[in-house]
Every structure is written in C-alpha cells, then in structure tokens.
Amino acid sequence: MNRHTKLLLAMLLIGCSPAIQAEGYFTSRMYTPYPPGCVTLPSSQEALYGDNIFKFWSGSMWLEVVQKVQSHDPLKNLSQVDVDMYRVGCAEPGRSVIMVEFKLRPETVDLPYSRIVLPTFAGGIELMYYPIPLELKPVPNSWGQTPAQQSLTKQTFGDYTNGFDDPHRFTWRYVLDTASVWEQHLMADLYNGEIQLQMHRSDGWAEGFVSVPATRDVLARNPALPLNGRLSGTWVEEGAADQGFLLTFANPVPPSGSEVSEPESAEMLVFLSWYTFDSEGRQLWLVGNARFPQGETEVSMPLIQVTQGQFLGPRPDNGFGSVPPASVGAVRLSALSCNVLELEYDLASLGLNKGTLKLQRPAELETAGYPCRDYDARLASLSSAQDR
Amino acid sequence: MKHPIILVLFLLGCSSVLANSNFVSNPSLPYPPACAHPPIADDPVDAAPQTATFFERTIIRFDWQIGEYIELGLKAYRSRCSESDRSLIWLEFTLPTEYAGRAIEIALPRFGVALPGGETRPMQLVTEPGGWGSGLEFDREMALLVNQSQIPLVFRDSYSDGSVERKWIFLLDNLSPLSEWGIYFGRGLSAAEYNSRFSLVPLSEVMEEYEQFSIEVPATAELFPEPSSRLPLSGRHSGLWAIEGAADQGFQLSISEQVGGRADIMQGEPDLPLVIFFSQYTFDSEFRPMWLVGNVEFEPGASEITIPVARVSNGEFRGSKLAERETVGSVTLTSKNCNDLTFDYDYSALGLGAGSARMQRLFSLEIAGYDCRDYDARVEANTD
Numbered sequence: 001m002n003r004h005t006k007l008l009l010a011m012l013l014i015g016c017s018p019a020i021q022a023e024g025y026f027t028s029r030m031y032t033p034y035p036p037g038c039v040t041l042p043s044s045q046e047a048l049y050g051d052n053i054f055k056f057w058s059g060s061m062w063l064e065v066v067q068k069v070q071s072h073d074p075l076k077n078l079s080q081v082d083v084d085m086y087r088v089g090c091a092e093p094g095r096s097v098i099m100v101e102f103k104l105r106p107e108t109v110d111l112p113y114s115r116i117v118l119p120t121f122a123g124g125i126e127l128m129y130y131p132i133p134l135e136l137k138p139v140p141n142s143w144g145q146t147p148a149q150q151s152l153t154k155q156t157f158g159d160y161t162n163g164f165d166d167p168h169r170f171t172w173r174y175v176l177d178t179a180s181v182w183e184q185h186l187m188a189d190l191y192n193g194e195i196q197l198q199m200h201r202s203d204g205w206a207e208g209f210v211s212v213p214a215t216r217d218v219l220a221r222n223p224a225l226p227l228n229g230r231l232s233g234t235w236v237e238e239g240a241a242d243q244g245f246l247l248t249f250a251n252p253v254p255p256s257g258s259e260v261s262e263p264e265s266a267e268m269l270v271f272l273s274w275y276t277f278d279s280e281g282r283q284l285w286l287v288g289n290a291r292f293p294q295g296e297t298e299v300s301m302p303l304i305q306v307t308q309g310q311f312l313g314p315r316p317d318n319g320f321g322s323v324p325p326a327s328v329g330a331v332r333l334s335a336l337s338c339n340v341l342e343l344e345y346d347l348a349s350l351g352l353n354k355g356t357l358k359l360q361r362p363a364e365l366e367t368a369g370y371p372c373r374d375y376d377a378r379l380a381s382l383s384s385a386q387d388r
Numbered sequence: 389m390k391h392p393i394i395l396v397l398f399l400l401g402c403s404s405v406l407a408n409s410n411f412v413s414n415p416s417l418p419y420p421p422a423c424a425h426p427p428i429a430d431d432p433v434d435a436a437p438q439t440a441t442f443f444e445r446t447i448i449r450f451d452w453q454i455g456e457y458i459e460l461g462l463k464a465y466r467s468r469c470s471e472s473d474r475s476l477i478w479l480e481f482t483l484p485t486e487y488a489g490r491a492i493e494i495a496l497p498r499f500g501v502a503l504p505g506g507e508t509r510p511m512q513l514v515t516e517p518g519g520w521g522s523g524l525e526f527d528r529e530m531a532l533l534v535n536q537s538q539i540p541l542v543f544r545d546s547y548s549d550g551s552v553e554r555k556w557i558f559l560l561d562n563l564s565p566l567s568e569w570g571i572y573f574g575r576g577l578s579a580a581e582y583n584s585r586f587s588l589v590p591l592s593e594v595m596e597e598y599e600q601f602s603i604e605v606p607a608t609a610e611l612f613p614e615p616s617s618r619l620p621l622s623g624r625h626s627g628l629w630a631i632e633g634a635a636d637q638g639f640q641l642s643i644s645e646q647v648g649g650r651a652d653i654m655q656g657e658p659d660l661p662l663v664i665f666f667s668q669y670t671f672d673s674e675f676r677p678m679w680l681v682g683n684v685e686f687e688p689g690a691s692e693i694t695i696p697v698a699r700v701s702n703g704e705f706r707g708s709k710l711a712e713r714e715t716v717g718s719v720t721l722t723s724k725n726c727n728d729l730t731f732d733y734d735y736s737a738l739g740l741g742a743g744s745a746r747m748q749r750l751f752s753l754e755i756a757g758y759d760c761r762d763y764d765a766r767v768e769a770n771t772d
Binding site for chain 1: 411412413414415620622623624626627628631633634635636637640642643644645646647648662663665667669670671672673675676677678679681688689699700701702703704705706707708709710711713735740743745751752753754755756757758763766767768769770771
C-alpha cells in the first residue's frame with residue numbers, strides 16, 4: 001500500500017509511545033493460532049462456514065473417569081471413548097482450525113454422576129524435545145484461564161442422567177488451541193504446518209502420537225467469509241489518497257416493551273460511511289445501511305447523500321427548505337477474507353460512474369480485543385505492506 | 389435516541405431469519421460485558437471502592453486424589469460497573485497453604501439461585517466472562533480444581549511451586565441459552581434479578597448434606613449506591629454514535645489494536661498503544677456537508693482522550709492525488725459508560741465555536757458479537 005494513501009491515520013502510527021503492561025481485557029489474545037473470524041461454536045461451524053473439513057485421525061482412547069468413589073484398580077477408572085480429529089478450513093490462506101470430537105459409547109454410559117477427564121495435548125515438530133502444551137477449548141478464541149487468576153482446572157464431560165437415547169447426544173467438540181498459562185505457544189505458521197500431536201491421559205499416561213497434515217496440503221481456503229462484527233472498523237482502497245470507509249456491523253435490539261424472542265437469531269445491520277470527494281474535488285460523504293441474515297457473505301444497500309444540514313442542530317430553516325436525505329446510488333459489499341472486502345458501487349447519478357474496488361485494513365488495524373485474523377497474519381501483512 | 393437520523397429510514401420493515409449464535413452477542417448475560425474483566429481492586433483513577441465482599445467462610449470438599457475431605461476457602465463479592473445498577477458477582481476459592489504442593493482434585497461446586505416457591509435456577513461459574521459457554525446443556529460439563537499440572541509430565545516441575553497459595557476465581561453467570569443443537573433454551577436471570585438481593589445455594593447433588601448453606605447476595609444498589617464514574621475506552625466503544633437532536637449527522641468510532649511489538653511476545657518491548665479513529669459527519673457553517681476525521685494513540689485503561697481533528701479537501705475520487713489537510717480543531721472524548729461519551733469540541737477555526745455535548749449510541753447499536761452493555765440495558769435504552 002502506498003505510504004501516502006493509508007489515511008490520515010498513518011501519520012500517527014509512527015513514534016509510538018510506551019504503554020502500560022499488556023492487558024488482556026483491551027487487546028486480543030495474540031497467541032490464538034487460527035483466525036478468530038474463522039471459527040464459531042462447533043455446533044454452528046458447518047452451517048455457517050461450510051464443510052471445508054478434513055478428518056485426519058479417527059480412533060479411540062482410554063480416558064480417566066472421576067467419580068465419588070475411585071477404584072484402587074486404575075484400569076477400572078478408565079473408559080473407552082471414540083475420538084475424531086479434523087482440520088476446518090478458513091477464508092484466510094493457509095489457515096485452519098483443529099477440532100477434536102469425543103464420543104461416548106453406549107456401553108460406557110452407566111455410571112451416574114461420573115465424569116470423564118479430557119486428555120491433555122502437546123504439539124510440535126520434534127515432540128521428544130520441544131512439546132508445546134495445547135488446550136481443548138469449548139469457546140473458540142477464548143483467553144482461557146489466565147495466570148493472573150491462578151485458576152487451573154481440569155475439564156471433564158459426561159451426562160448420565162437422561163440415558164443414552166441418541167449417539168448424537170454424547171458427542172463433545174473442542175477447538176485445539178494454544179494454552180493460556182504457558183509461555184510456549186504454537187504460533188499460527190507451526191499450527192498450520194505438518195505437526196505431531198501428543199496426547200496424555202490425566203494420570204500422565206501417554207496415549208500416543210497423531211500426525212497432523214499441513215493445512216495447505218489438505219484444504220483449499222474458503223472462498224468467502226460470512227459478514228460479521230469482526231469486519232467492523234476502518235477500510236481503505238489501495239492507492240486512493242485521503243479517503244476511506246468506516247464499517248460497523250451491529251446486531252440491533254428491539255425497542256423496550258416489544259416482544260423478544262430468540263434474540264440470538266436477530267438480523268444483523270451494517271452501517272457504511274464512505275468519505276471521499278466528488279467530481280470537483282469537494283468533500284463527499286455517503287452513508288448506507290442494510291439488514292441482512294446472519295451467515296450472509298454479501299449485502300447490498302442504497303447510498304445516501306445528506307445536504308443542507310446544520311452543525312449539531314435540527315434540520316435548518318435556512319431558506320433552502322428542509323432537504324431530506326437523497327439516495328444517490330448503491331453498493332454491494334462482500335467479504336473475501338478478514339482483510340479483503342469487495343465493494344461494487346454505482347454512483348452514476350453523481351457523475352462518478354460504476355466500479356468495483358477491493359478494500360483492505362489500513363495498517364492492519366482491527367477492533368481492539370475482537371480481531372478477525374490471527375496476530376501472525378496481521379503482522380506478516382503489515383511487514384509486507386511496509387516492504388512495498 | 390429519540391430523534392432519528394438517516395438510519396431511521398432503513399430500520400423499518402425487517403424480517404426475522406433462522407437462528408444462529410455466532411454473530412450476535414449472548415443476550416443472556418446479566419451483566420455488561422465491558423465490565424466483566426477480572427476485577428481490579430484499586431482503580432488508579434476512581435477512588436471509590438470497586439469491590440464489596442459479602443461472604444467469606446470455609447467449605448468442605450471431597451478430594452478425589454486422596455479420597456478425603458479437605459477445607460477450602462470461599463469468598464463471594466460484587467465488583468461494580470460503570471453502568472447504572474450493574475455489578476458482577478465473583479466466587480473465589482482458595483486452597484489453604486497447608487495443602488500447598490499436594491496434588492488435589494476437587495469438583496468445582498455448582499450453585500443455583502433460590503426462587504420463591506422452593507425452586508432453584510441453576511447458574512454456572514465461568515472463567516470467560518461474556519462468552520456463550522460451551523453450548524452444552526447444564527450438567528454435561530464441569531471443572532475440577534486441581535493443584536497439579538494437567539499438562540505433560542515434562543512441564544510439571546516448573547509449575548509445582550508449593551509456596552504459592554492456589555486461588556481460583558470464577559464469575560457467576562447464567563447458563564448458555566443454547567444447547568449443542570442450537571436450540572434456544574431461554575434466558576436465565578435478567579440483569580434486574582442478578583443485581584437485586586437473592587440467595588445463592590449450592591446444588592444438592594454435588595454437596596454433602598452437612599455442607600448445606602446459602603449465600604445471601606446483597607443488591608448492587610445496597611453495596612454501590614453510585615455506578616463507577618468511568619469506563620476505560622476499549623474496542624467495545626466502537627460503532628455508531630449520535631447527539632440527540634442533531635439531525636442527519638453523527639459519528640463513527642473505531643478503536644483498534646495495533647500489531648508489532650508487545651511485551652507479552654518480546655520481553656523488554658513496550659506494548660503498542662490502542663488507536664482511536666474518529667470521524668464526524670456533519671455540516672459547516674453554510675450548511676454544506678463536512679466530514680472531519682482524527683486519530684490518536686492512547687494507553688489501555690484511559691477513559692479520556694484528546695484528538696486533533698482534520699479536514700481534508702480538494703481530493704480526488706478514488707485517485708492518488710494527495711488532498712489538502714488542515715487541522716481545524718480538537719475533540720476530547722470522555723467515557724462515562726457504554727452509552728455515554730462526553731464530546732468536548734473546539735471548532736473555532738471553522739466558525740463553529742466550542743462546546744460540549746453528550747454522545748449516545750444510535751438505536752442501541754453496538755458491535756455485533758462484542759457488546760458493551762448487557763442486552764436488557766440496550767433494549768431499555770432503545771425506547772424509540
């Protein structure tokens with residue numbers, strides 16, 4: 001990207017002053033080895049992001065069962081669990097998420113109030129010497145337990161209170177993520193490379209090794225990314241100086257007093273503002289907004305131009321009469337990845353014709369604490385832009 | 389906002405769609421997500437107490453490692469938020485130092501809220517505030533408090549420092565409203581209920597008979613008559629803002645984190661500050677459209693920032709011609725809470741004078757999936 005066209009913002013991005021210590025509350029977790037915008041709750045993943053999935057391991061494990069009364073025979077405290085492991089492809093090139101799925105067998109579901117303890121994982125290229133701890137997380141991209149909390153727990157699963165009425169009911173899926181409390185992290189390049197996984201039962205017994213293929217060898221990148229809140233922020237077109245876009249993806253709430261049903265299913269709303277110049281070089285700001293269903297990868301909206309307004313005041317009675325906002329064109333916005341949006345516009349009525357442009361993040365900025373890409377990808381992208 | 393601006397034209401005529409939980413925030417949170425970071429006992433700016441302990445005693449729990457009962461410290465407290473009548477409830481478990489260095493495994497107790505009529509509404513203790521949870525049904529997952537490493541043996545030595553008092557802190561939260569099949573299970577405690585006085589009781593299936601006790605949770609208003617007077621500016625402030633009565637104009641804020649050096653990846657390297665990009669869409673003194681922009685870096689934790697504001701003119705639509713930039717004033721934004729920014733401006737150079745106004749969210753819109761307020765508060769504010 002041309003240095004002079006990175007928005008006004010670029011001027012202030014140099015000469016950074018020291019800040020206070022890292023604060024997880026204000027920034028994202030930089031060790032997440034997959035793009036946070038790629039992954040959702042496992043139960044929703046396929047419906048939203050497609051079936052760009054590669055299963056690389058299927059087998060079974062003997063895992064520890066904890067219950068009120070432990071047997072002195074360690075083998076009686078174990079239960080056999082079927083395990084599948086997948087890579088799930090992302091819209092970002094060379095990125096995927098590793099998911100691990102545990103399934104209980106009907107014959108093992110007979111102990112009320114017992115719980116099965118999840119195994120622990122380590123990953124790396126040379127496991128014998130450099131195993132890096134990994135965690136199974138039910139909530140993708142979460143911070144997990146932080147050292148500040150001094151909270152260290154073991155995860156268990158199990159439910160034997162309702163009977164085994166459907167195999168689907170006894171499946172648990174987790175994202176394999178870097179551990180929160182350790183200094184070593186499997187960064188994105190390594191996580192997406194050809195690695196070995198090592199599994200340990202909670203009593204320390206090694207369950208063996210699993211070879212994980214590299215993302216690039218088994219998955220193509222997803223061609224699109226659902227529009228979502230992580231795409232909010234500032235966007236620019238490369239080469240277009242001193243102008244750009246601000247996007248806000250929001251989920252509206254109903255007015256007070258109205259019926260609220262399943263608010264998590266609400267439509268989303270995008271508000272777009274385009275600050276640019278008209279055919280004579282004068283300031284031109286255009287806005288548009290539209291609602292769209294969750295999971296959509298593109299949205300169209302009319303563009304509005306507002307004129308004859310009053311600074312911080314109501315519509316003026318200034319002799320021109322009240323001029324309502326006027327539609328002057330339309331845009332279609334789609335997300336190709338976390339850092340590439342495509343915008344088709346029609347501003348023929350303003351003498352600015354039609355066109356298609358690619359939008360990118362200026363200086364790789366993303367919403368604080370809510371990024372779309374993993375940190376490595378943003379850093380690489382920033383370096384690449386600076387080199388150009 | 390009672391006075392609509394441009395957006396109102398398009399907010400009508402919406403239709404409902406299929407459910408999905410990824411792209412919107414969890415509506416079942418009884419607290420403002422922006423408040424729900426681990427509690428900070430001493431706010432360097434706000435001198436008023438931020439936490440209030442209302443329960444402290446020992447409880448007896450079964451240790452699965454050794455097969456015997458041990459005592460565990462339990463403390464409960466509320467930490468106040470910047471939103472009116474909102475606080476968080478935290479439960480802190482402490483392993484006495486006499487057990488330090490010993491391997492233990494204790495089931496994390498589960499709690500419910502006692503309802504009139506003898507029923508109990510189950511709650512969960514979470515380490516990740518504001519999340520959707522695992523999406524699993526209640527009673528299908530639990531945690532063990534352990535005092536040993538759960539990772540491969542090779543790492544255990546470095547983490548088994550017996551001198552450290554082990555402490556676990558959890559936030560009291562509603563159950564996830566979704567099952568693993570995406571079925572909506574409805575909401576737990578409302579924000580009003582969570583912030584009122586109630587009794588928290590251990591669920592009998594995991595507690596011994598003789599352990600029964602209840603925790604009387606005081607109302608937020610009893611402990612904190614006033615909300616915290618400030619909220620650090622964060623990514624959750626990003627989005628659309630407007631000033632009531634100012635027609636056809638508004639603001640977009642984008643608060644971002646930079647990439648580059650960070651102390652947690654490069655020792656000795658200072659963290660990069662956050663960046664706010666401010667844009668105001670308004671009109672000049674002759675009623676012509678005018679957009680003003682500004683940006684500045686600021687340290688995480690700041691709740692007040694001053695931004696130099698520029699006007700750009702004589703540019704080229706989608707072209708590379710550099711425009712003329714002119715600094716025309718400055719703006720100071722002060723964050724009081726998720727829906728209340730004070731906008732102090734000095735646009736004297738533009739003939740628009742100086743002044744102060746209150747910025748609020750437009751139609752309670754917040755960044756999808758990254759809300760600042762709880763759902764109830766947003767609905768309540770969205771009165772028109």
